[in-house]
Each structure stands twice: as structure tokens, then as C-alpha cells.
Amino acid sequence: WFSGEEYFGLDQREFIPINMGMIPGFDYEVLEEDERTLTFRGGDGVVHKALKEGAVGGTRASMDQYIRFPVETREDFLDMARRHDPDLPIRYPSWWASRVRAWSVRQHALTLGTNGCLGLYSRLRQWMGTEGLSMAFYDQPHLVHEMLDFIVDFAKRLWRKALETTPIDHYNYFEDFAFKNGP
Numbered sequence: 001w002f003s004g005e006e007y008f009g010l011d012q013r014e015f016i017p018i019n020m021g022m023i024p025g026f027d028y029e030v031l032e033e034d035e036r037t038l039t040f041r042g043g044d045g046v047v048h049k050a051l052k053e054g055a056v057g058g059t060r061a062s063m064d065q066y067i068r069f070p071v072e073t074r075e076d077f078l079d080m081a082r083r084h085d086p087d088l089p090i091r092y093p094s095w096w097a098s099r100v101r102a103w104s105v106r107q108h109a110l111t112l113g114t115n116g117c118l119g120l121y122s123r124l125r126q127w128m129g130t131e132g133l134s135m136a137f138y139d140q141p142h143l144v145h146e147m148l149d150f151i152v153d154f155a156k157r158l159w160r161k162a163l164e165t166t167p168i169d170h171y172n173y174f175e176d177f178a179f180k181n182g183p
Helices: 074-082 096-103 120-139 140-166
Strands: 014-015 029-033 037-041 047-051 067-068 109-117 171-175
Touching: 074 140, 096 171, 109 140
Parallel strands: 014 109, 109 171
Antiparallel strands: 029 037, 037 047, 047 067
């Protein structure tokens, strides 16, 4: 249904899958394990504690506990920034040129990125966690500003090629900082 669903009256749309994530990701690492739980660092750099019971097909019946996030200091952020090089050719699909030609004569909406991709607060929260980011707004405002400036610059440089060659209709990003009381 993300690409449109006639039954529900949803217009057809197509997502341009530009990789806006970190490259390379962190190596998966098991940090601790017992009979019931597994503590590990995932590819996103977050240290999780997860129940083993109920895991089916790589997913769990309950949400993991987040123990630690990859960015706590400016040095951690600089390491994360190195993992977000907007000029890596792998960020764009290998079939880019042929799709650009097809998109010039399309009949449907074209979305930059995938569903719910790169946002500002959401990216900082992925890096620091909700609590860590909330504290950083107060304790490390210069770091928060530096990270926000970096994300904006990263996006502008990454998207330049798409915006110069493709008639984009909209951008769908993920921001989840208003809870239930705002947009």
C-alpha cells in the first residue's frame, strides 16, 4: 500500500531509494548472553538487551531495552559523521540513469527517499536516544547544533543529484517528537 492502493483510493506513488543511512554500519557484536537474554551492539551502533524467548524470523515478541547509543560525545559524533559521506556512489542505485529517463514521462507521484526516512530530530534520536538527546539539548547545545548543521549539509549534498535530474513531487520524512499532541 505504500506505492498506492486503488481499493482505498490511494494514488500511485514511487519511492526513490537513496541510501541516507550510515555506511559502513557498526559490526554486530554479542556483548553478553545468558539463558533468557542477549545483549548486543547492532548495526546501528545501539546496544540492545533482548529477550530470547518469542523470537521468530529475527523479530521478537517484545521491544528490546536500549542500553547505550552510539553518540554521547563530540568524538562519537565525529565518528558517526564519517559514516555519513554523502558522496559515496553506493548511496544511489546502480540503475539510476535509466530510471531518471522513465521518471520524466511518469503518471504518478515521485517521492525522494523511502517511507519515513531522514529527519532532523529523528536522526539525532537514533544517534543519542530520547533521554540522551533531551539531556544534550540542555547540557551540550553546541553539539546538538553541530549535529543538526551536519545533517542538513549531508542531505543537501546527497540530494543534489536527485533534485537536479529528477522531477520530485514530495519528500516523506520521519519525525516523532510531538508525541500525540502535535504534528
